[in-house]
Amino acid sequence: MWHQQELRYIKRKGKRSNALINFDSDSVSLRLQMSVQILSWVIYVLGCDDKNLSSILDGFTLLAYFGTLEFWVWLLSCKMEGITLGAHTIRSHGAKVARVHLQDWLILLLLIAIDGFLNYIEPFHRFVSKDMMTDLRYPFKHDTIPFWAVPFFAGVLPLVVFSVYYYYRKDIYDLHHAVLGLLYSVLLTGVITDSIKDAVGRPRPNFFWRCFPDGKGVFDAITMGVICHGDAKIIKEGYKSFPSGHTSWSFAGLTYLAWYLSGKIRAFDRRGHIAKLCLVVIPILLAVFIGISRVDDYWHHWTDVFAGALIGTTVAAFCYLQSFPFPSEKEGWAPHDFFRMLAERNRPAASSYDDSYSLARRPDIESAPMTSENARENPE
Template identity: 65%
Template sequence: MAWRNLVSRFSLQNFRALFQQDGRMREVDLGAHTIRSHGAKVARNHMHDWLILLLLVVTEIVLYIIHPFYRFVGKDMMEDLKYPFKDNTVPTWSVPLYAVLLPIAIFIFFYIRRKDVYDLHHSILGLLFSVLITAVITDAIKNAVGRPRPDFFWRCFPDGKEFYDQWGDVICHGKESDIREGHKSFPSGHTSWSFAGLGFLSLYLSGKIKAFDHRGHVAKLCIIFLPLLAAALVGISRVDDYWHHWQDVFVGAILGLVVSAFCYMQFFPPPYSEEGWGPYAYFQALEESHSNTNAGQTANALNMQAMDVEVVSLQLRQNGNEFTSLDELESGRR
């Protein structure tokens, strides 16, 4: 019958329209999370986190300025503290470059490829939290312990002439800044910062390249071990330069790795999970978008079905059909 062909034609058009609309929705869902479209919203949602970061920065500055505990250093203890006073192989100013700026550059690279502001924002925020929390813990312990560095003798007595008080404690006559730094051996700040930043980067890369996808690609492990190797070499340089004892480096490495793991898990699923390639917020945004899309599609389908019935009824009336009501149209009675 003519009316059945008309209904079938309109139903097919509706299906195609809904399919095309759903396809457009999916493309928008996957590509709309840019800095321009969602950046301000993400920043507002995490405003308190950035304020806490500023508080951590202030705390770190205070901890760096204050004097550490000047531990008792007797003459017998000096036998293990007479290593040469050397310059740093890895300068202090270079630590933020490879532990913070380098990972951020890699985060930006992935953002350019995927256009996901959630990934960019949360990776940077997690990295900064990892480094700053590690720095605060490290310097707090440094100041509280006050362990002498291996080169403390030459910091305290630059001319080699030893002086001790009545209790046998050292009376230093070296440069004040060198003496103060000489009491900050435990734990190693270079090492903890390196493992905090590069450890976070290693976890990030392992999720992005799906290193634990059960396919046995060992080359992926080489990629995620590279940042850890760089951090380990920095720690070894601290022992070679006689700025730290091996225990200082070991504890600093453990501290940086643990903090980076906690900060990473705050924003990202474990790297071995199926969704380890993206942050939690990305998948939550997709769920919300799909929920809104499904609700909109249901409403559109109902509206278009009503329009189909109205158009069919109008067409039949124009053709002089004997159907006089919607009930007769649905039942098929004449």
């Protein structure tokens, strides 16, 4: 349903638009009418249609509201059935949530240290013979997607989405669990990827030019193994082909974002609105393009990219489902903690986390109408 504040906003925008354009409905061009119809269809397909939409908005008002951030935030959260979690903010519940999950944040710091150590040590130098150089002589090109851009796509971009959602919903539990799950997804993927890189030591497709930057190959007279004389750091990176770190990190962050978006817009609500998947597919498609760029740049074999995508996707799914239900579930839009708190409000004497959590899944609670009044919890 439309929130009262949003209704006042769009009515104000509508009056302003009508005053500037000074048209009535009879003089609207065919192109404008088609635009309004298409926009109304998109709103309906996404499951956000309101019975009073036609009486509230005329064509100009709808188009004026279409270009605002408020419209897209409403479109993202329109399936929330009027539940507002504004009682749980960083100021009121931030310290409490941090204390409860302190051990998770400490382990996160440990993962950072482990990943740094894995990048410092020397990887296994797999035997590379003269005959193998035929398949490892691809050009040594610069990265199409530089390494510094991967944390932006896999980390910063999802964090921006989480922050925008928090700005309008004021739910610290959703923000905290989304951020914590994302960081675990990326860091666990990094540790797994770098561990395999160091253990396997597979040479990159451009290994020849890393090993022999002058183009003159030097090989052992007995084993015919390579005797590299290039830069030590470049040679070290040349033994880290499998799996692709760019790909695994990208899929870890962007697949996690796809899970998050699918829960918020109820992409799998069994109503047949396939158009919702377009929004979910965008982050995954971006990760796919990053993986393809690694093959195009001759930094990885296609099997390296495939393995990296598999690792990142798997870890992202496990990390997301630790804090959020499956997006296909009725309560898939909110973290588990919300339903636990809802159960505690209905039964204050709940003795344990498991009891209250199971109570949140009871049919009588699921079927009970939830409004912004009874879904709030007073700040401590």
